[in-house]
Amino acid sequence: MRLFELLLFLSDIGLFALTVFLKKGRRRMPVFVASGIAMLLLVVHGTVEGYRVQLIFPYCLTILFLAISGYRYFSKSGPKKIPRFVTGLAYAAIAIMLVVTAGLLYAFPVFKLPAPTGEFKVATQTFHFVDTHREENFDPSRDGNRELMVQVWYPAQAGNGKYAPFIPDTRILRYMASNYGLPGFTLQHLKYVSSHAYSGAEVSSAQASYPLILANPGFGSSRFLHTSQAENLASHGYIVAAIDHTYNTFATEFPDGRITTSNTNDLFSPNHDYRTESGNRDKLGKVLTDDVAFVLDQFELVQSGQIPSRLKGKMDLGHVGVFGHSIGGATAYDAAYDPRIAVGIDLDGALYRLRDREGLQKPFLFINSQSEFDRLKKVMDNHIYTDAELKRMGNTRAWMDQVTEDKKLELERMRETVASGGQFLYIDRTEHLNFTGVQYLSPVFKLLGVTGKIAPDRANAVINAYMLDFFDRYLKNQGGSLMNGPDSRYPEVKIVTSLL
Numbered sequence: 202m203r204l205f206e207l208l209l210f211l212s213d214i215g216l217f218a219l220t221v222f223l224k225k226g227r228r229r230m231p232v233f234v235a236s237g238i239a240m241l242l243l244v245v246h247g248t249v250e251g252y253r254v255q256l257i258f259p260y261c262l263t264i265l266f267l268a269i270s271g272y273r274y275f276s277k278s279g280p281k282k283i284p285r286f287v288t289g290l291a292y293a294a295i296a297i298m299l300v301v302t303a304g305l306l307y308a309f310p311v312f313k314l315p316a317p318t319g320e321f322k323v324a325t326q327t328f329h330f331v332d333t334h335r336e337e338n339f340d341p342s343r344d345g346n347r348e349l350m351v352q353v354w355y356p357a358q359a360g361n362g363k364y365a366p367f368i369p370d371t372r373i374l375r376y377m378a379s380n381y382g383l384p385g386f387t388l389q390h391l392k393y394v395s396s397h398a399y400s401g402a403e404v405s406s407a408q409a410s411y412p413l414i415l416a417n418p419g420f421g422s423s424r425f426l427h428t429s430q431a432e433n434l435a436s437h438g439y440i441v442a443a444i445d446h447t448y449n450t451f452a453t454e455f456p457d458g459r460i461t462t463s464n465t466n467d468l469f470s471p472n473h474d475y476r477t478e479s480g481n482r483d484k485l486g487k488v489l490t491d492d493v494a495f496v497l498d499q500f501e502l503v504q505s506g507q508i509p510s511r512l513k514g515k516m517d518l519g520h521v522g523v524f525g526h527s528i529g530g531a532t533a534y535d536a537a538y539d540p541r542i543a544v545g546i547d548l549d550g551a552l553y554r555l556r557d558r559e560g561l562q563k564p565f566l567f568i569n570s571q572s573e574f575d576r577l578k579k580v581m582d583n584h585i586y587t588d589a590e591l592k593r594m595g596n597t598r599a600w601m602d603q604v605t606e607d608k609k610l611e612l613e614r615m616r617e618t619v620a621s622g623g624q625f626l627y628i629d630r631t632e633h634l635n636f637t638g639v640q641y642l643s644p645v646f647k648l649l650g651v652t653g654k655i656a657p658d659r660a661n662a663v664i665n666a667y668m669l670d671f672f673d674r675y676l677k678n679q680g681g682s683l684m685n686g687p688d689s690r691y692p693e694v695k696i697v698t699s700l701l
Contacts, residue, residue: 202306202310202311203246203250203311203393204250205242205245205246205249205250206246206250206253206256206306208242208246209239209242209243209246209256209259209263210256210259210299210302210303210306212235212238212239212242212263213239213259213262213263213266213299214299215235216232216235216236216239216262216263216266217292217295217296217299219231219232219235220232220266220292221292229270229273229274230274232266232270233270233271233273233274235266236263236266236267236270236271237267239263239266239267240263240264240267242263243259243260243263243264250311250393251392251393253311253389253390253393254386254387254389254390255302255305255306255309255390256302256305256306258298258299258301258302259299259302262295262298307644307645308643308644308645309387309388309390309642309643310643310644311390311391311393311394312394312641312642313394313395314367314394314395314396314397314428314429314432314638314641315429315433315658315661315662316397317397317432317433317435317436317437318433318436318437318665319433319435319436319437319438320436320437321356321357321405321407321435321436321437321438322356322357322358322359322360322399322402322405322436323354323355323356323357323360323397323398323399323432323435323436324354324355324356324357324360324398324399324400324401324402324403324404325352325353325354325355325365325396325398325399325400325401326352326353326355326400326401326510326511326512327350327351327352327353327369328350328351328352328353328442328499328503328508328510329348329349329350329351329455329456330348330349330350330351330495330496330499331346331347331348331349332346332347332348332349332495333346334346335347335491335495337447337448338488339447339448339449339464339465339488340448340461340464347447347488347492347495348447348455349444349445349446349447349492349495349496350424350445350447350453350454350455351424351442351443351444351445351496351499352424352425352431352442352443352445353440353441353442353443353512354398354428354431354432354434354435354440354441354443355404355405355411355435355439355440355441355512355515356404356405356407356408356411356435356436356438356439356440357398357399357402357403357404357405358402358403358404358405358406359402359403360399360402361399361402362399363395364395364396364397364398364399365395365396365398365399365400366392366393366394366395366396367391367394367395367396367425367428367638368391368392368394368425370452370454371389371392372454372460373423373451373452373453373454373460374388374389374391374392375388375389376451376452376460376462377391377423377451377452379451380421380451380452380463381642388642391642396428396432397432397436398428398432398435401511403511404511404512404515407438408438409515410514410515410516410517411438411439411440411515411516411517412438412439412440412516412517412520412521412522412672412676412677413439413440413441413442413500413516413517413518413520413521413522414434414439414440414441414442414521414522414523414524414672414676415441415442415444415493415496415497415521415522415523415524415533415536415542416430416431416441416442416443416444416523416524416525416529417443417444417446417489417493417523417524417525417526417529417530417532417533417536418443418444418445418446418449418450418525418526418527418529418637419525419526419527419528419529419530419550419637420449420463420465420466420527420528421449421450421451421463421466422450422451422526422527422529422637423445423450423451423452423453424443424444424445424450425638426637426638426639427443427526427637427638428638429638429661429665430524430664430665430668431443433665433668433669434665434668434669434672437669437673438677439522439672439676440512440515440516442496442500444492444493444496446488446489446492446529446532447461448461448462448463448464448465449463449465449485449489449528450462450463451463465485468481468482468484468485469481469482475599475600475603475604476603479603479607482528482553483553483554483557485528485553486528486531486532486535486553486554487554489528489529489532489535490532490535490536490554492532493523493532493533493536493539494536494539497521497539497541497542500512500516500518501518503516504516504518518541520543520676520677521541521542521543521676522542522543522544522545522546522672522675522676523536523537523542523544523545523546524545524546524547524548524668525546525547525548525550526548526549526550526636526637527548527549527550527633527636528550528551528553529548529550530546530547530548530549530550531547531550531551531552531553532550533545533546533547533550534547534550534552534561534565534618535552535553535554537561537563537565538558538561542563543563543564543675543676544563544564544565544566544622544623544671544672544675544676545563545565545566546565546566546567546568546668546671546672547565547566547567547568548568548636548664549568549569549570549573549633549636551573551608551611552611552614552615555607555610555611555614556610559617560613560614560616560617560618561614561617561618561621562617562618562621563618563621563622564621564622564623564671564674564675565618565619565621565622565623566623566624566626566667566668566671566684567615567619567623567624567625567626568626568627568628568636568664568667568668569625569626569627569628570627570628570631570632570633570635570636570653571627571628571629571630571631571632571653572631572632572633572653573627573633574627574695574697576608577608577612578700580605580608580609580612581612581700586598586601612701615701616701619698619701622675623671623684624684624696624698625696625697625698625700625701626667626694626695626696626697626698627694627695627697628655628660628663628664628693628694628695629655629692629693629694629695630653630654630655630693631652631653631655631660631693632650632651632652632653634646634651634652635652635653635655635657635660635664636660636664639651639652640652640657640660640661641657655693659693663691663693663694666683666691667683667691667694670682670683670684671683671684
């Protein structure tokens with residue numbers, strides 16, 4: 202909770218307490234003075250921090266207290282008698298709304314992203330790329346080429362002014378809320394969350410160039426939800442480009458004001474059989490993989506100066522990495538077949554296009570949530586699902602048999618790849634969304650099991666440490682100690698490569 206909104210909320214509790222516990226003859230002056238202080242806090246809070254919907258009741262209550270106490274303080278006539286039951290109802294309503302407000306402030310914090318751990322300051326820039334060689338297939342109502350928004354974080358020479366906001370395209374917040382089943386106004390307070398990156402600063406001159414890493418969000422996600430990972434890598438001397446895969450994100454805003462939303466879920470239906478679903482995922486995956494190849498093409502043009510940018514000549518395109526989460530992790534794996542990409546990391550993503558290629562012969566790191574590893578372990582152990590388990594999962598035995606068949610092939614692909622470098626590990630007490638900024642949106646997600654029992658800051662620190670260590674080893678020929686085996690600093694990490 203931010204300072205002035207906390208003070209405002211506490212002042213309203215104090216006002217309520219004065220009104221309830223002071224006798225009528227003694228409350229006029231204290232309540233009037235306290236109301237004035239609360240009103241001052243309201244103005245300062247709005248000016249310095251910004252108003253938000255979760256505090257609508259304290260805002261109204263503050264104004265109401267000031268109006269009533271001011272009228273009573275300056276009025277010559279005595280206060281009118283109000284029936285006791287009416288007063289009791291009013292007090293009960295105020296108490297309930299204060300409790301509700303406390304719950305809302307807990308559930309929807311204006312959180313702080315963890316600060317990057319590297320020595321470089323960080324800057325950010327956003328690119329709009331149009332692939333003139335590909336038509337857009339996910340929106341049949343619109344004729345045109347495939348367009349992508351790509352946000353880049355890079356080591357900065359110096360930063361001026363305020364940090365860039367966590368989510369600069371605030372119009373997408375209502376789509377973000379809808380994506381999590383919430384009313385559109387619910388997440389508007391996220392416009393007050395700050396990043397740790399400056400907008401458009403010069404690239405640091407400490408090095409001639411920096412390795413490039415391409416990042417891929419998952420299904421219905423967004424590039425913003427990997428800000429902490431990107432900032433941390435950039436602070437350690439990497440240029441990180443996160444791709445908003447159009448129509449696979451919850452929303453993407455383009456420079457002309459258009460907003461696209463996720464419609465790739467139209468590829469999937471509960472009426473499909475498993476092979477149809479799997480085939481559609483492969484088709485989606487190919488588009489995402491082609492997005493990565495196209496973006497890498499564009500950065501080659503940026504590097505040469507054909508696309509104007511401060512990044513001209515600053516990217517080491519001989520050392521390119523890729524990572525992603527969920528289907529974005531699968532995209533990272535599939536895109537790594539591109540000879541221009543040296544290494545990659547899959548964050549809790551099930552692979553696609555398993556039958557299209559042989560195993561990837563490159564260093565690759567697979568980091569799973571505990572829940573995903575538990576599912577893979579059942580496949581390794583040839584677990585036979587009971588009818589009760591299948592019913593609870595909502596799957597048929599025929600469906601699960603095909604899932605198991607594909608998972609076995611996936612594990613074989615992972616084994617072949619890890620043999621070329623990297624590891625297969627999971628992080629204890631994590632769930633799928635602990636690999637994204639979703640874990641910071643609300644502590645309620647943790648209570649509901651949407652994110653794991655691990656603290657968000659701890660999960661973020663562990664993931665960032667292992668990602669950095671892996672990329673350092675293979676893109677900078679330094680570090681890499683965490684790839685050698687268990688480390689006492691990170692007891693949550695379980696290296697299970699031997700199980701492959």
